[in-house]
Amino acid sequence: MTALPSSAERPPLPLLDLARLDGAAADRALFLSELRAAIRRFGAFYVTGHGVDPAFIDSVFDLSRGFFALPEQDKLSIEMVNSPHFRGYTRAGWERTRGLADWREQVDVGAERPALPQGPDSPPWVRLQGPNQWPKALPELRPAVLRLQDQLTAVSRRILSTVAVALRLPEDAFDPILTDQPTQLVKLIRYPGHDAVPAADAPADNAGGQGVGPHKDSGLLTLVLQHRQSGLQVETDGGWADVPPVAGTFVVNAGELLELATDGYFRAAVHRVVTPPAGVDRLSTAFFLGAGLDVRVPVLPLPDDLVAEARGPERDPLNPLYSSVGENTLKSRLRSHPDVARRHYADLVDASA
């Protein structure tokens, strides 16, 4: 493991090279123990050797930059509030984390699947599945983002099967949770700098500097592709650690479903993004691998020595974890996007009020 030196610029997060899985057996075993230790301690790590072409990643960032530079009306033509499936564009200030407005704009793209039929007895989370919204003004976005989604799904699945082996489980241990239709989400994100002026009608309760507030991701694993600007931080036992961009790497975060599946042997990473300084903005692209919406996540049969170290999932009254994948996914979406919740899930929002 290349331990990055711990200082103001360099976080203590380990960097793991997936290419070591194809190397000598002794190093492979060492790799697995380093992987397990990294997720156990931080819930997060840098990964390299993932095989995704850096030129392709650059081209996605160029497209992302191009989308955010479009006239407001082109961006609003795919506004998320039009989609019961939580797909499309969200203006800066309209998403919320821990009750405060996040100062970032973003486009959410899920798996391209048809909307599911809904009957009176359908669980509400069936509404999560359905088509994406694509901007007419930037037709190149669709093929590039869907290709990225395919490639990052493959990388995430490979990391998950390696995590299974690191837990001394069969490498296909997560397959019944993932199913052949796992929840996939690509998010193109732009964080404006401190000086950017909020739109006159934007919610005013951004606490100054909340790019996105502290949270856990709701799925199994997240990959974060960072462009050039820092801002991502992971909570550690020593406080918030900076996780600056490192060329050629992704940041991997453990999500809530991994916390549930390991009965808290792994805890999901709590992370946030701080607003960039005046005069600069920050681009990132996150990929979230969830699970089959209709699955209930079991506690995996870990070896006894690991079970002895499992703390159970965290009990946070502000963030209950649901083993129903559909419920856990919908929980996070409704909380983050109250405008979508009011328009398309009024039955639930009213019922819980």
Ligand SMILES: O=C(O)CCC(=O)C(=O)O
């Ligand atoms: O932009 C980033 O670096 C992280 C984004 C994130 O944590 C999220 O969207 O869940």
Ligand SMILES: [Fe+2]
């Ligand atoms: Fe996140």
